[in-house]
Amino acid sequence: MHHISWTALLLSVTLSVSSGGNVLVFPVDGSHWVNMKVLVEELHSQGHSITVVRASVSWYIKEESPYYSAITIPTTGGVKEEFFGTLLTRLLNIRKDQKFFWSRLMLEFEVMDMFSGWHRQICEMMAMMFQDEVLMKSLTDAKFDVVLTDPAMGGGVLLARRLSLPLVLNVRWTVHGDAHYAIAPSPLSYVPYPGAELTDKMTFSQRVQNMLTYAIGLIQMQMIVAPHFTAFCNRFFGPDVDYFSLFQDADIWLMRNDFTFEFPRPTMPNVVYMSGFQCKPARPLPVDLEEFVKSSGEHGVIIMSLGTLGVHLPSDITEEIAAAFAQLPQKVIWRHKGAKPSSLGNNTLLVDWMPQNDLLGHPKTKVFVAHGGTNGVQEAIYHGVPIVGLPLMFDQPDNLSRMVVRGTAKVLDIATLDRAVFVEALRAVLYEPSYTENMQRLSRIHHDQPMKPLDRAIFWIEYVMRNGGAPHLRSQSFRMSWMAYHSIDVILTLLMALLLLVLIIFLAIKKCLSVLFKKKVKYE
Template identity: 55%
Template sequence: MLRSRTLTSLVRCRIYTALVCLLMSLPAQSYAGKILVYPVDGSHWLNMNILLRELHNRGHELTVVRSSTSWYVPEQAAHYTSITIPTSHASNLEDPEYMASFLKRNIEIRSGDASILSFIALQQETLTLLMEAHKASADMVRDILQNKDLMKSLKSTGYDIMLTDPGFAGGVVLGRYLELPMVFNVRWITNAEGHFAIAPSPLSYIPTIGSQVSDKMSFVHKLKNFLHYGIGQYIDHGITRPLYQGVISEFIDPDSNIYSLIQGADLWLMRVDFVFEFPRPTMPNVVYMGGFQCKPSKSLPPELEEFMQSSGEHGVVVMSLGTLLGSLVPEISEVIAAAFARLPQKVVWRHLGEKPSTLGNNTLVVDWLPQNDLLGHPKTQAFVTHGGTNGIYEAIYHGVPILGLPLIFDQFDNMIRLTSRGVAKVLEVTALDVDILTQALQEILDKKKPYRENMRRLSLLHHDQPMKPMDTAIFWLEFVMRHKGAAHLRTESYKLPWYAYYNVDVLAFLLGFVTVIVLLFVMTFKALCKAVCRQKQTKKDKVQ
């Protein structure tokens, strides 16, 4: 018996030793590297920063390039070191006051008659904003490339990759100049949604930004989609390419342009999940990480928790307009406050500026709120939002139905996607009155309506993945670092001239070949006919 026990113990010891040796022989799961980060400011920085914190936690060394006029990207942070570029003129997207005035002008234009002139005025406002922002982006990267000491330092550091957001393409230019593998944290590029640059995107069922149509288009919707695609092409060829071309021609390659540099990225970390986005063609180097910023809710501060619990069986409505847009014009805020006051639910509202006079006792107005933690609270019944991507995915993650008040940019298109899924109701903010808003809120809150159940189903689909979106993003980032790029996943089709990409040259050859054959046939047939006619004429002459 003793010998048997001794043998058993010996066998166990050998098994444990073998397992330890096997584990020690396995390659490390994390590749710690040096990452140069060139972010876009504003709300884009919020999700980029979440990715950076996770990369730092996994041992990566991060360097963030920022503007001296940045409002959102801190110069000092525990999880990265920064390189601050002196700039005298801030990008308008970095300035909350500019964005507030931009929103005000947009609302004033939309409040008028829906006419061609109003449409043109709205497009002009957006084009002006984009032109100024891209000019600031191009000027900043020029300043960087002209700084010889800085460039020498960047080259000698030995970065493994460039991580950037191509919505404004300064980071794309710098990464290409440094010849670093390029990884995008992306949904939008300089003129459109990111897929349009690298994957087939038929306009018959792929909506473009601004079109406000779903993937099920009528003929009129297709016309509208085609129009907005044309606007995107104008932005690309008429604004962004010319603004970046000077610095590209001087420092990289005069035969390149900003669009082709974007198309040459190794990896696209796409902030998209197809529970939200419409299905579409894609490419091997596109990795989907929609909702990567979402996480389980944490405990609320005691005062806020007490307010939530005081709502009783009715629950709470949460409202927030995101990072750049803390409040609306006073007239609209008065309408919203009055509608909230009619509800039996309690309301937590992030609102900056003067409190509306119609504010009810059931509404708590705050300068800041823990949005993710509130959306994950069991008392939360609905989310009133402008339709920003971060808030939308947090609502999907926690299964909270949405009342949308889209204001600018992609928010209108985002809400189209949610309404097509049956999880949201959308109102035009310029046409709000107390009755309309109250009715819409009551409909979203009504448990007999399908909004909550549809959102819960969407949430289940979003959670049912083999890997968490953040883990997927980190794996592929480290994949690019380990392999010094991912060229084997990237199509080179963007290097083809347009006539080769669309096989115009092949079609022209085939058409020419067929034309020649037909001409030869016709000419041969005519010659034969003439010969036959001459032969008949000769016989006729002989008979005579």
């Protein structure tokens, strides 16, 4: 059996006797860890003992931390960060020429295969854990109070079932896509399906588009997810356990969005909205950065960050971006790695990393050039900074489309970006007051709530620990068949009863008329 780090387990057992709770965290790597880490650190500050399960190939989840103990599971799989660079380059090249439908379709299948591979690796890692009797006994003996996990990959959901522990989800996506679709009624007539880039006010053709997007999504999930998780559940939980019911049985869903971002839609009692929970008031900038920002004078500052994927932009695009920035009087802080663009102006500062939240909260910051990741969009809303969007892939176009509808952003296709179009978009957002006014109004709505989103999230995690779960808040509607859920069986039964009643009345009237007719003939 592979060696696994046991220090975390021993420490968690020792700390579990303290006044705080004992939390087992199963995170997803990459940008998802950025927001999970916020919850981990806050739980630690409240006196809880945290144990984090991580793969040995983790990018960002460190084995050593003052906030948690780690259980490291040795794995040989995993996706390298460089893979996304290659994927992005290919996607941008295809988007430059819209005629290459076949190439785009082939890339979609490759991405599906990539996600399928991730889910297979997760199931393989979980099988290795479940078969390690010493590990599983140690996890049981640790007496955890709750499992906190991001269900975008699903390992934590399986572990919570095996350990029979209450389950809290830090969630925007499950293995099946948007989390709302897993538990809440989602009428396609006014709830836009992710990826369709629609609103809650749809024309007939848009409703057709929404329905088709939803159907394609269902088919993709059956191809990507179902084979791996179904086989796993059959092996370890028995054939009667539907893998997705394990997700739907979660006690609390801490949603990383809310209705400043989403369109109004049905929800459920165990859904808790914590959009922007990772946002904080701006802290002072480092001295050199503060001097650069102040040097912008009345023109202010533009900040640009395209996240982890943005470091892989091809040079022809970065040259256009740099040339556009050089035409503006504003100062620019651009998170950029790689070769320095030859068209870079004196007003632009390139940095490997930036304190994004602190810069967005600086009064000199006028515009945020962003790829549209959930974390970045929420920070922009929190600080009231309008956006020029350059979406790259995944959920980013959909996120930014919501900002466009609210009049807080302009969005461009980065694949075909040229300096003239980029400058025009920047000037529009800089100098047309509506963009800033709309975003600041959205920011006021976000801040106007009775308690901070992070405090709300921590309350509900502790609520589950105090009460051993929250079964009284869980709907069991997902256990019903499609016919029962929509009352098709009831409607058919009532229609048949009505039809039978009409038939009886018809036959009775016919009999009466027949008798009357015979009497009349006899009388004559």
